[in-house]
Amino acid sequence: MVALLTSTSTTQLPPLAFPSSSYSSSSPFYGARIAASGRAIYCPALTTLLPRPTTRGHSQSRLEFLRAAAVASVSVRSEMKAWVYEEYGSVDVLKLSDSVAVPQVKEDQVLIKVAAAALNPVDFKRRQGKFKATDSPLSTVPGYDVAGVVVKVGSQVKSLKEGDEVYGDVSEEALNGPKQFGSLAEYTAVEEKLLALKPKNITFAEAASFPLAIETAYQGLEKTGLSAGKSLLVLGGAGGVGSLVIQLAKHIFGASRIAATASTGKLEFLKSLGADLAIDYTKENFEELPEKFDVVYDAVGQCDRAVKAIKEGGSVVAITGAITPPGFRFVVTSDGEVLKKLNPYIEEGKITPVIDPEGPFPFDKVVEAFSYLETGHATGKVVIYPIP
Numbered sequence: 001m002v003a004l005l006t007s008t009s010t011t012q013l014p015p016l017a018f019p020s021s022s023y024s025s026s027s028p029f030y031g032a033r034i035a036a037s038g039r040a041i042y043c044p045a046l047t048t049l050l051p052r053p054t055t056r057g058h059s060q061s062r063l064e065f066l067r068a069a070a071v072a073s074v075s076v077r078s079e080m081k082a083w084v085y086e087e088y089g090s091v092d093v094l095k096l097s098d099s100v101a102v103p104q105v106k107e108d109q110v111l112i113k114v115a116a117a118a119l120n121p122v123d124f125k126r127r128q129g130k131f132k133a134t135d136s137p138l139s140t141v142p143g144y145d146v147a148g149v150v151v152k153v154g155s156q157v158k159s160l161k162e163g164d165e166v167y168g169d170v171s172e173e174a175l176n177g178p179k180q181f182g183s184l185a186e187y188t189a190v191e192e193k194l195l196a197l198k199p200k201n202i203t204f205a206e207a208a209s210f211p212l213a214i215e216t217a218y219q220g221l222e223k224t225g226l227s228a229g230k231s232l233l234v235l236g237g238a239g240g241v242g243s244l245v246i247q248l249a250k251h252i253f254g255a256s257r258i259a260a261t262a263s264t265g266k267l268e269f270l271k272s273l274g275a276d277l278a279i280d281y282t283k284e285n286f287e288e289l290p291e292k293f294d295v296v297y298d299a300v301g302q303c304d305r306a307v308k309a310i311k312e313g314g315s316v317v318a319i320t321g322a323i324t325p326p327g328f329r330f331v332v333t334s335d336g337e338v339l340k341k342l343n344p345y346i347e348e349g350k351i352t353p354v355i356d357p358e359g360p361f362p363f364d365k366v367v368e369a370f371s372y373l374e375t376g377h378a379t380g381k382v383v384i385y386p387i388p
């Protein structure tokens with residue numbers, strides 16, 4: 001059974017559908033997709049729209065405003081809580097420490113009081129030691145995606161000030177010398193150029209779900225030359241990157257037709273994101289379909305098959321796995337300008353955050369959140385909130 005979201009907010013959102021199998025009754029957002037307005041929770045068990053939980057009658061956005069104001073007015077401590085690993089390995093190497101030094105702010109950086117973070121596959125691949133040769137030295141505070149409040153600014157920072165609510169990716173290059181101190185911490189220091197102001201209509205948890213995935217989706221689509229009137233096949237349409245590729249292709253790049261792959265329980269979800277054709281990869285081989293595409297966006301690692309699904313002269317971008325020509329590899333370079341460009345689409349409700357309904361995971365459940373992401377079957381983004 002698939003539940004469709006409707007929203008009472010003033011922002012018009014396309015309805016999204018989640019596979020019912022992934023709902024968790026232990027989550028505070030049980031059965032929920034958080035609406036971009038932050039005002040409603042859809043509960044499929046009750047098939048009703050519930051008001052979002054509040055504390056002492058305050059709305060969620062009011063609470064976040066109060067929190068931001070309080071954060072901006074307190075002085076920063078010298079030590080903080082953070083998740084840390086001192087050796088490469090499985091989730092077992094992750095330890096929660098309450099005495100990690102708060103990072104120093106360089107002149108082009110701001111210090112962010114972290115409100116929310118999100119996990120990406122690169123976080124666990126890095127932790128497993130797959131990028132040892134180009135990694136920063138251990139110990140590592142993991143986490144690339146961040147949303148929070150600026151509490152300190154470096155001397156060369158031009159456009160951000162204390163109290164600004166921002167979001168972005170902590171490291172410019174995820175694989176090449178990523179920061180030693182990431183976002184799974186109370187504070188993180190980030191270059192101004194990697195950040196944008198948080199869209200006004202979304203929560204910190206929703207904002208944290210975007211940066212690395214949406215920048216990968218946007219820049220990868222740009223490289224393919226996708227433009228209005230062209231058709232697109234997305235491999236892995238239900239994942240963190242794929243769910244945004246579908247939305248961007250439809251609402252920004254003007255794709256004429258979008259197909260996407262996922263397993264049986266996620267086909268309605270793909271359609272709710274904007275896919276015209278949802279392909280069940282457990283039942284069909286996409287490359288054997290008679291329909292061919294101008295562009296394939298491969299977020300799974302199936303480039304050898306993807307090149308058989310394009311029209312003559314078509315383009316295949318692959319963000320993981322081995323490359324088969326004419327497919328090409330793309331690796332994201334984080335850039336706050338991409339987020340700034342996309343902010344109006346988010347604020348208009350055209351691009352909506354997709355948070356896996358198993359989460360958001362609270363800060364002390366980071367190990368569980370990693371274990372879940374590492375199944376390879378998350379829907380949208382695995383978010384950590386609140387922090388701490």
Ligand SMILES: NC(=O)c1ccc[n+]([C@@H]2O[C@H](COP(=O)([O-])OP(=O)(O)OC[C@H]3O[C@@H](n4cnc5c(N)ncnc54)[C@H](OP(=O)(O)O)[C@@H]3O)[C@@H](O)[C@H]2O)c1
Binds near residue numbers: 121263320
């Ligand atoms: N090059 C770059 O710059 C860059 C940037 C970001 C990410 N990446 C890489 O890109 C990959 C995807 O990232 P992500 O964040 O989207 O991962 P993710 O969120 O963990 O992806 C999970 C999704 O993959 C789907 N999936 C698994 N096997 C599939 C298959 N055979 N066919 C279709 N869908 C399948 C799952 O759907 P089901 O549950 O239905 O199976 C699930 O929804 C990762 O390897 C990541 O490291 C690279």
